[in-house]
Amino acid sequence: MAKKPIGPVRRVFAPWKDPNAVPFIEFRNVTKRFGDFTAVNNLSLKVYEREFFALLGGSGCGKTTLMRMLGGFETPTEGQILLEGQDLAGVPPFRRPTNMMFQSYALFPHMTVEGNIAFGLKQDKMAKADIEERVQEMLRLTKLQPFAKRKPHQLSGGQRQRVALARSLAKKPKVLLLDEPLGALDKKLREETQFELTALQESLKMTFMIVTHDQEEAMTVADRIAVMEAGEIIQVATPAEIYETPNSRFVADFIGDVNLIEAKVMETSEAGTKLQAVGEDFQIETSQKVGVNVGASVWYAIRPEKIRIVxxxxxxxxVNATSAVVWDIAYLGDVSIFHSKVGEDHTLRSTVANVTRLVERPISWDEQVVLSWDGDAGVILTS
Structure with a gap:
């Protein structure tokens, strides 16, 4: 019986679960050094055809360097990069079946929208009639027909972003590389464009790879996410798996908001694991089994929305509950975030959806509360 996926699945598409699936893009033990600095360290990764793949991490983690090596703008110090089984070593960017959409968009200010989209096609000496047809196709695809004769300075940020996208897609690359493509947009427009990107990628049946430091952006658009740190991949999984079952404190803390509770292992059995919170008088019971001995130090990661507050x-x-005192509240409209002191030194965050207009008496500052959670609401982390 197939394992039920964690969380919602955007589409029925998971070639990485098939042991016989052949990767479309493969990084094999790739290292990139700039002098004494190692930007990418002995990294291996497989990406599949038609996948929307995200490289996620903080500044300087190596994600952009990895993408630039795939695009041919940087050369690996060691290792191989393959596309459809072909080693890309020595192949210049303009000969690769990839196209990169840069963060700055890099539009030609003296050209119209049509001219910008057509530029790469003219460089490839495509027939004039075919260029016109392809430009019109891209204008329709990105909903830019009304702006075809305008120049970049006459467009909004979102429209310029779509021009850059249309220009990148015009040559119909096998892989579209997106380097922080939505960073210049305001929050609302960025969220709208994320959904437009996923719809576009599915309709074109192309392989997209996006570099971003925005966790929500990666989780919205990607089929899978590679979380990177210091030139290495820490975890590769679907957005829901990354969020619900992080493999380390780094991933748990980097993706979304999380409470990390230091604990000691009290008991292990076939039924699960019992923990004692360090410095506190409550225990944690979960059905999760961990391969560590009794007395070992671990961390229990639990998301704020999984903690009930009354x-x-x-x-x-x-057990899976503790008393606390509310010391701060953040009201965000749709949710309220409660920071509650547990003992003298620890704080747990809990998130409550504001589903009513405060019909019930709200919890306020300095009030005594009880925090509780289900046994499998969190995950035990050993690293």
Whole structure:
């Protein structure tokens, strides 16, 4: 019986689960050094055809360098990069079946929208009639027909972004590389464009690879995400798997908001694991099994939305529950985030959806509350 996926699945598409699937793009033990600095360190990765793949990480983690090596703008110090089984070593950028959309968009200010889209096609000496047809196709695809005769300075940020996208797609590359493509857009437009990108990628049945430091952006658009740190890949998984089952404290802390509770292993059995929170009087029970000995130090990662908060003095049991005092509240409209002190030194965050217009008495500052969670609401991390 197939394992049920974690979280919502955007589409029925998971070639990485097929042991016989052949990767479309493959990085084999790739290292890139700039002098004494190692930007990418012995990295291996497989990306599949028609996948929307995200490279996610903070500044300087190596994600852009990795993409630039695929595009041919940087050369690996060691290792191989293959596309459809072909080693790309020595192949210049303009000979690769890839196209990169840069963060700055790099539009030609003296050309119209049509001219910008047609530029690469003219460089390839495509027939004039074919160029016109392809430009019109791209204008329709990106909804830019009304702006075809305008120049970049006459367009909004979102429209310029779509021109850059249309120009990148015009040559019909096998892989579209997107380097922080939405960074210049405001929050609302960025969110709208993310969904437009996913719809476009699915309709074109192309392989997209995006570099971003925006967690929400990666989780919205990507089929899979590679979380990077210091030139290495820490975890590769679907957005839901990355969020719900991070493999380390780094990933748990980098993706979304999380409470990390230091704990000691009290018991391990076929039924699961029992933990004692360090410096606190509550315990954690979960069905998760961990390969560590009793007494080992671990961390329990639990997302704020998984923690219930109610007014009260003491929980009935000190298992998966604790008393606390509210010391800060952030009201964000759709949700409220409660910061509650547990003991003297620890704080747990809990998120409550504001589903009513405060019909019930709200929890306020300095009130005694009980925090509780289900046994499998969090995950035990050993690294």
């Amino acid at each position: 007014l009260g003095e003491e929980p009935l049991h000190k």
